[in-house]
Amino acid sequence: MSIKESRPHRADQNTVQRRPRLIVRPKRYEDVAAILAKPKSFPSPVRAVGADYSQTRCATSDAGTSMHTGALDRILEFESASVRVQAGVTMGTLVRTLAERGLELPLTPEIGNMTVGAAAVSTLPQSSYQDGLAQIASCVTELRLITPQGRQITVTERDRELMRVLRSSHGLLGVVHEVVLRVQTMRAVKIDYRAYSLAEFAARFRRIVGAPGALRFHVAPFSDRVTVERRVPDEEEAVTRSGIWQIRNSVMRNVLPAFGTSVGAVLATPGLRSAVLTGVHRALNATQGRGERGVVLHAHEWMRDLPAEAWKARHTYSLWAFPQGNFPEVLASYAAFSRAYYKQYRYRCNLVTTASRLHRDRSALFSPSYGGEMVTLEPSSPGEQGFEDFLIDFNDFASAQGGVPTFNQTRALTREHVAKAFGERARLFSALRRRTDPLNRLRNSYFAQILD
Ligand SMILES: Cc1cc2nc3c(=O)[nH]c(=O)nc-3n(C[C@H](O)[C@H](O)[C@H](O)COP(=O)(O)OP(=O)(O)OC[C@H]3O[C@@H](n4cnc5c(N)ncnc54)[C@H](O)[C@@H]3O)c2cc1C
Structure with missing residues (x-):
């Protein structure tokens, strides 16, 4: 027991x-x-x-x-195209173990701490390569879970609709104990960086998002700068068994400042923790030349672990997604909003705002890109005073711009934000939740406030 x-x-x-x-x-x-x-x-x-x-x-x-769920920590079975894992296994452990076998997940996050069980049922959007695969939960093909009444059930992709609901159910419909995820042969990825002013970025936006690859944007509204990071599978780089463990330390060291402008990277990298806006940007600028030439990595090489004490890293960023079609306008408005906020309250986020392009993905009911291609905006801060207040105003800005939030990564969310973004989907989910859990065995006050 x-x-x-x-x-x-x-x-x-x-x-x-x-x-x-x-x-x-x-x-x-x-x-x-x-x-x-x-x-x-x-x-x-x-x-x-x-x-x-x-x-x-x-x-x-x-x-x-x-x-x-940390004691449910076994990787149970490897197949050529899938892996069966207990819910408490961390993504870091899974990704590194797959890499030893020459395998990888279709999407690999930068942070290794999260557990597979949480990733299977919460919203973790990742910059994506193709339609239908823009969050980790979309790699899940089977879930074994215990219902609020204590019954074990298995749900597979054959039950498409139930799977879609479960993939963003956040533990409200059951507790997951086992997950099957899709895997693929490990491939090398070429990453390059290119910097633009906001105006240049807007002018080239269609071409930038039209070219292949997964995209991340590193936005610095006060420096009038957007650095575009593109990841493209590098077919020329042969992945041999012996090559798998040649972790390119030198490359990671050289490119890390450019690669690691997210708050996760700052917290996970000793010495960078106290970086402020100008420091991060100096580093970004200094490595720009190398970044533009491109580097080649395997997915497990960009993953790192945050400090073990979760509270140190919590409350350090927030996330909304916006329709890709008018993202340059949203970005210009965000820059204006940030400047106006600073003028009035003397506060600005002291880390780069990262953004990820998400392909359309309907695999989960609360997928941020359910309705079409989206781009996230993720204001970050190492946790200094003023950030929480900033996020309250930022939320109203984001909601007014047609933004879509998440339940696990968007701070200071209100019921109105949720209703506006998800409408009928939120009503459907709440009705299903009430039917499957009439005694509210799994519902906490957070979800009672924003959803029911
Ligand atoms: C500084 C920082 C940077 C980050 N950067 C990134 C990033 O770049 N990319 C990225 O993808 N993520 C990133 N994350 C991670 C992300 O925010 C969380 O790790 C993620 O929300 C969930 O993982 P978790 O294991 O911590 O889940 P928890 O916070 O423990 O749980 C999340 C939700 O899932 C439910 N849940 C958990 N386990 C189960 C289960 N077995 N069955 C049913 N429900 C369950 C919980 O009840 C909760 O509702 C970052 C986090 C931090 C703090």
Whole structure:
């Protein structure tokens, strides 16, 4: 049976959270079922917790039961095109283990801490190469989960509609204990960088998004600069067994400042933590030449781990997605908004705002690119004062611009933002949630506020 503990006191830096009455750490899926089936011993709400790195209170269990999945940590089976994994395995462990076998996920995030169970049911958009694959959950082909009543069920891609709902269910429809993900043969990726002014970027935008490859933009509104990062599979680079572990340290070191302008990279890289806007930009500019020549990497080489204490890294960025068609206009408005905000409140985000281009992806009900191609905007900060207030105004700006938020990465979200962005999809999901979990075994106050 699972280990029970009382909750150690932990003050969160930015958000007041109630402490759960219980923390449980199931070791087998039968433990998950037993916990969910006994509300008297394990008070509601029961919230599954992976690495606990989300930017919102989505995983908090109020005064209920916090179910940490870290002990479900086995990679169960490798096939040529898929891998079966327990929910508590971290993405970092999975990606590195796949690389040893010459395999990779179709999408590899830059941060390794998140667990597979969380990634399977929450919204983790990634800069994408093709339609239908713009978030990690879209790589999931099978889920085994325990329902709010403690029953185990298996859902596969054959049940398309249920799979679509589960892929962004955030632990509200069941606790996942096993996941099958699609994998592919590892391929080398060529990454290059090109810098533009905002006006140049807008003028070339159609050509930039029309060319093949996964795109990230590093936006510095106060320096009038957008650096375009393009990742294209490099067919010429032969991937041999012996070549797999030739991690290109020198390349990573040389390009890291240009490659790592996201808050995740700053927090994971000792010495960069205190970087402020100008410092990051000096580094970005200094490595621009090398970046333009391009470097070749394998996906596992760009992954890094954040500090183990999740609270240090939480609350450091927020994410909205905007229709690709008018992204240059959104970006110009964002720059104007940032400047006006600074003028009035003397606050500006001191890290580059990153952005990812997302292909259309309807694999999950709350996919940010459900309605078509989108580009995210992710204002970041290492957590200094003023950021939280900035995000409240930024949210209203983003919502007015037709932005789509996420439940796990968009800070300070309101019910109105959710209703405007998701409309009928939010109503459908809430109705389904109420039917499958009438006693609110899995629902916390965060989701009660924004969804129900
Ligand atoms: C500084 C920073 C930078 C980041 N950069 C990136 C990035 O570039 N790209 C990227 O993709 N991500 C990034 N992330 C990661 C991302 O925000 C979180 O890690 C992610 O939300 C979820 O992973 P988690 O394991 O921490 O989930 P948690 O926060 O523990 O949980 C997320 C949600 O999933 C539910 N859940 C968890 N496990 C289960 C389960 N077994 N069954 C059912 N429901 C479950 C929870 O209840 C919750 O609703 C970054 C995070 C930080 C802090």
